[in-house]
Amino acid sequence: xxxxxxxxxxxxxxxxxxxxxxxxxxxxxxxxxxxxxxxxxxxxxxxxxxxxxxxxxxxxxxxxxxxxxxxxxxxxxxxxxxxxxxxxxxxxxxxxxxxxxxxxxxxxxxxxxxxxxxxxxxxxxxxxxxxxxxxxxxxxxxxxxxxxxxxxxxxxxxxxxxxxxxxxxxxxxxxxxxxxxxxxxxxxxxxxxxxxxxxxxxxxxxxxxxxxxxxxxxxxxxxxxxxxxxxxxxxxxxxxxxxxxxxxxxxxxxxxxxxxxxxxxxxxxxxxxxxxxxxxxxxxxxxxxxxxx
Amino acid sequence: xxxxxxxxxxxxxxxxxxxxxxxxxxxxxxxxxxxxxxxxxxxxxxxxxxxxxxxxxxxxxxxxxxxxxxxxxxxxxxxxxxxxxxxxxxxxxxxxxxxxxxxxxxx
Numbered sequence: 001x002x003x004x005x006x007x008x009x010x011x012x013x014x015x016x017x018x019x020x021x022x023x024x025x026x027x028x029x030x031x032x033x034x035x036x037x038x039x040x041x042x043x044x045x046x047x048x049x050x051x052x053x054x055x056x057x058x059x060x061x062x063x064x065x066x067x068x069x070x071x072x073x074x075x076x077x078x079x080x081x082x083x084x085x086x087x088x089x090x091x092x093x094x095x096x097x098x099x100x101x102x103x104x105x106x107x108x109x110x111x112x113x114x115x116x117x118x119x120x121x122x123x124x125x126x127x128x129x130x131x132x133x134x135x136x137x138x139x140x141x142x143x144x145x146x147x148x149x150x151x152x153x154x155x156x157x158x159x160x161x162x163x164x165x166x167x168x169x170x171x172x173x174x175x176x177x178x179x180x181x182x183x184x185x186x187x188x189x190x191x192x193x194x195x196x197x198x199x200x201x202x203x204x205x206x207x208x209x210x211x212x213x214x215x216x217x218x219x220x221x222x223x224x225x226x227x228x229x230x231x232x233x234x235x236x237x238x239x240x241x242x243x244x245x246x247x248x249x250x251x252x253x254x255x256x257x258x259x260x261x262x263x264x265x266x267x268x269x270x271x272x273x274x275x276x277x278x279x280x281x282x283x284x285x286x287x288x289x290x291x292x293x
Numbered sequence: 294x295x296x297x298x299x300x301x302x303x304x305x306x307x308x309x310x311x312x313x314x315x316x317x318x319x320x321x322x323x324x325x326x327x328x329x330x331x332x333x334x335x336x337x338x339x340x341x342x343x344x345x346x347x348x349x350x351x352x353x354x355x356x357x358x359x360x361x362x363x364x365x366x367x368x369x370x371x372x373x374x375x376x377x378x379x380x381x382x383x384x385x386x387x388x389x390x391x392x393x394x395x396x397x398x399x400x
Contacts, residue, residue: 074382075381075382078382078385079385082385090295091295092295092300096300096301096304099301099304100304100307103304103305103307103308104304104307104308104311106311108339108343109307109311110307112342112346113303113304113307114295115346115350117295117299117300117303118295118355119355123299123302123303123306126303127303127306127307127310129342130303130307131307131310131311131314132338132342133338133339133342134310134311134314135314135335135338136335136338136339137311137314137315138314138317138318138327138335139327139332139335139336140315141314141315141316141317141318141319142317142318142326142327144318144319145318145319148319149319153320156316156319156320157316157320159319160312160315160316160319160320161312161315163315218396219393220356220389220392220393220396222354222355222356223354223356223365223368223388223389223392224385224389225350226346226347226350226351226365226369226388227368227369227372227384227385227388227389228385229343229346229347229350230343230347230369230372230373230376230384230388231372231376231381231382231384231385231388232339232343232381233339233340233343233344233347233376234372234373234374234375234376234377234384235376235377235380235381236339236340237340237377238377241337242337242340245337245340245341246340246341246343246344247344248341249340249341249342249343249344249345249348250344250345250348252345253344253345253348253349254348257349264345265342265345265346268341268345269338269341269342269345270341271341272337272340272341272342272344272345273334273337273338273341274334275337275341276334276336276337276340276341277330277333277334277336277337280333280336281333
């Protein structure tokens, strides 16, 4: 339980700061005396209380993150189970299936890599495409720096391993809302959010992988892959640049699907990315011009 | 069938590559930020890649040996409509559910 040690080192540091200022005050003769009304005893009591508050705050931030992420379990369980089932269906054994979910923890790229590999694409194409799918996480990484960049390198390395879409979205939303969280609380909140998601991701994959062979072919589990992708992409179709990118992507793959080594996918995706970005930039310029007129 | 060594090469490569992407700004690049043009393009990675993945899977499914299957196209459109208006989970249920319904009806 790494986050516990992080929390306690942080508390020790805070305790030390409080203690130092207290001892400093004592040295300067700000509080001294004796008897039952000793102001120093009162200060001790307050000191203990303030350390308890820090402790309570990080603990409650952890559970706050945990609870805020809870609705996503409803998505993570079927999604991870589908990965397990589809992976077994494609011919992987349980160890391979679990190996992928534990080493990668990024569902969409796992489905992508698996689909391309079972279609006979070369490893480098499957790898490149799946990595492009995960490039969005560079944005997450950059967005977390102002909130979690204070942590030790080891902790940041752990933050990186567990960086999944849902936990990221929930955490950044919380960081920007009042009341503000302190550095230790932000870390606790992040781990609360992802400690809920990740065990369900592993467990769901395992359940799916074990159940996979028992699911009859008549259930058409192959169709789960495009359905999962549709479920991911459909909610984004709310702005014109996103629609332009999606339409370009479909047209691109229809034109280039016969390219060797599944390269048509990469060509279509690059064209669509540029189309979406250019549409956004065009719209920005137009709004700016209108603002000047 | 997936080749064992190809699988592990892909999985380990994807694991390391994905980790490096996640660790990039938090660890390797320090406090540096992405340039604006990169941010604008990265925003569209998902909508650029998934439709190109979805289209062949729906139009030429491997399960029917690449033959067009109207039930799958209709089910995909149902999933899209529900996903756009309601929720991710709703889209999965609508997609698989309508495929089963159409298959039961003999389409």
